[in-house]
Amino acid sequence: ATPMSIMVSVGRAAQLGVLVRNGEALQTASKVTTVVLDKTGTVTQGAPELTDIMMLGDWMLGDQMLDDSLLNESVSVNKNQSDQHALLRNVASLEQHSEHPLASAIISKAKADGLVLVEPEHFTNYQGKGISGQVNDQQYSVGNVSLMQQLQITAAENCELLSKEFAGQAKTPIFVAVDKQLVAIMAIADPIKTDALEAISAMKAKGLKVVMLTGDNQITANAVAQKVGIETVIANVLPEQKQAKVLELQQAGEVVAMVGDGINDAPALVSADVGFAMGSGTDIAIESADFTLLSSRLMVINDSLALAKASMSNIK
C-alpha cells in the first residue's frame, strides 16, 4: 500500500473509534486468520457484580464428601446475615489493595451494604490467582482453585464441586479461606457484551477462527463461550501461558489477532501479530497493543479487520 492510502485508512479507523499505532499494523491486520479473545472485559462487559455469598457448613467440607444431591441443599445453608456481613467486610478490606475488576465488585457490594472497611496487613497478590493477607488477626486467602491448592487450604479438592452451580451460570466463583479453612464461596457475574454473539458470528462467517483465553476456570469459561458461539476455550491460564498459547497458534501457521484489556493480557498482546486493546483497559494493555478500541463494542474488531483488508486491496 502507498503511504498515502495507509494514511487515509488510519484516518478512517479513527472515525470508527480505532487508534492505529502504525501503517505496518494495518498491513498485518489484513492477513489475520485467528482472533484470540480474552474473556473478562473483552467478551464480557468488565462490570462484574457480586451476586451470591454461600457460607460453607462443616459437613460440606468433610471427608465423606458431597454428591450432587447434597450440593443443591448447600446453597440454602446460609448462616445468618451478620456472619455474611463480617466475611464480606473482611474480604472487601483485603481487596482494597487489588486492582482486579473482581476486587471492585466485592468492594462495591460491601459499601452498598454500608460496611466500613478496615486496613489489612501483609497483603500479597498472586497474579492470575487471587490475594491473601491479614484482617483482624485472621489470615484470609481469596481467589481461585489453584490459589486454594497452592496455599494448601483444607478441602480445596471440594472447590470445583461446591462451585459447579455458580460456574454453570457463567458466574466466577471466588473461594474464601480463613486461617487455611475454606469458609465461603462468593459468586461474581459479569454480563456479556450485547454485540458479542453478533460480532463473533460475523468473524466465523468470514472464515476466521475464534479462540477464548482466560485465567478464569473452565466451567465458567465454557458457559460464557457457549452464549457467544465460541467453540475453542482455553481456561485457567496464567499471563505467561496466554503468551505461550499465542506463539503456539503462530507456529501452527495462524496469523493471530489478540484482543484484551488486562495486565495479564499484555505479554500476549505484544507477541500476537496484531494486538487490540480495549480503550477501557489497563494502560499496560494499551501500550502493548497496535490498535486501541475506543468503543467497548466487539464489532469494531470486525470493522478494523475489514478496513485493513480494504486498504490493502486498494493498492494501485
Ligand code: ADP
Ligand atoms: P482473566 O483472564 O479472566 O482476565 P485473571 O487472569 O486476571 O482473569 O484472573 C484469573 C482468576 O484469578 C480470576 O478469575 C479469579 O478467580 C482469580 N483472581 C485474580 N485476582 C483476584 C482478586 N483480586 N480477588 C479474587 N480472585 C482473584
Ligand code: MG
Ligand atoms: Mg481481561
